[in-house]
Amino acid sequence: MARPVWSGALTFGLVTLPVQMFTATESHTVHFHQLQRGTSDRVRNKRVNERTGDEVPLDEIVKGFDAGDEYVVVEPGELEDIAPGRSKALEITGFVDLEQVEPIFFDKTYYLGPKGKEYAKVYALMEKAMAHTGKAGIATFVMRNHQYLVAVKAEAGLLTLHTLHWADEIRDPRKEIGDLPAEAAVTDRELKMAEQLVETLSIDWKPEEFHDTFQEQVAKLIEAKRTGETVEKAEPPAASTNVVDLMEALRASVDRAKSPKDRRGQKAGGAAKTAARSTARSKRPSKASSFDSLTKAELYERATEAGIPGRSSMSREDLIEALRGARGRRRADAS
Incomplete structure (x- = not known):
């Protein structure tokens, strides 16, 4: 069985369901190593101090925000401390019709499974309720120092979680596409054909x-x-x-x-x-x-x-x- 990429509590109202999240898709891309031309020598990326040229161990690396005149240093643990719900809560704030969520908002799909056999009934109840109503639960949660907007829906007898783009991440096509035409004249014959x-x-x-x-x-x-x-x-x-x-x-x-x-x-x-x-x-x-x-x-x-x-x-x-x-x-x- 695959290892979960996240585990926590899915809640709506006063109902709480411990769940585990699994990656739903995989890439079949052919992967290449980088080699120096004319040799079989691997080329590897290293974490190097740009001033000294020395390699830096992973446990000595912290995050730094460029504030202009200095860096504001943030430890990884500090990000965990401020994460909403301490990264373990997946709280549904409301349900929407699936047709209302435009395809451009969908990003990546995960499977949700109950975290134990004792939660099978609660899991089945949530899945059937959403399947019968055609609704998706909208929620937010934090994983790997990132907060995600997600849609939880019933799909083929199980619950799935789809990460969504935030509204301000969707680009305006009129600004992105310089040659996007205005309403072009199309004849009835052309349209019919x-x-x-x-x-x-x-x-x-x-x-x-x-x-x-x-x-x-x-x-x-x-x-x-x-x-x-x-x-x-x-x-x-x-x-x-x-x-x-x-x-x-x-x-x-x-x-x-x-x-x-x-x-x-x-x-x-x-x-x-x-x-x-x-x-x-x-x-x-x-x-x-x-x-x-x-x-x-x-x-x-x-x-x-x-x-x-x-x-x-x-x-x-x-x-x-x-x-x-x-x-x-x-x-x-x-x-």
Whole structure:
């Protein structure tokens, strides 16, 4: 079992529930050591006195606030002494509808568990009450010399704690983004086509179908460099769509996103549109050709037609493998 990162008392009203807090997520980032180029020598960071150049032991380090003409020295224990609730109280001050908490406020997620079997009933009662009401408890607490604003909510049969940003930590986008346009003029045709594209590309939320393809490529790069092989570079990003080509880009996107069955049932929309689609189909490689000769965009189109899940996050190699698997399954079903 994982070790808790914090333990204390969750309270609301006169009800007190001792809880333990556990990290809910983990990073799968590939970690590198720093080396001096041309050697296998590790490069390490040290705590060094900038005046003497001597390394300073951790127990001799204190915090100092720069007051301009001098430093105000603060001992770690002094911060603990002034922490609200002495860092052990998680007091819910009120409950809000979850919809009222905008996504930008959410930071990190933790699991809350009862601190002992004897608190299981109180824990279950709080979880069910919040689940049935759709409310989140808003509270503050101190951990590691930082005070956090948090939302406690019921989620999948347990209580979760989400740290929130303080209101003054949310930046004003109008000040941060210099080129943010005012209300841009959008035609009804453009809006309708864009809405149609969104609807056509709508999917069910299945997070397990998405994976970090960049980290997979990093792992492949490491293995290739270890064995002396080469790794194919990623394709350059697509060129920006200008205003002149916007409608045509939207129309082509909708047409590509639709399945062949939908396209066969769609009425012809004019000679120009029909000719454009015929030209596109004539340029498409035959089914018998190797997937290896296709670009990533063409592979993605094939994956869309085949209904392959998670295709939007796949690398070129992943798309080829998924398409070959789909072709093999179709042949097996036909035999």
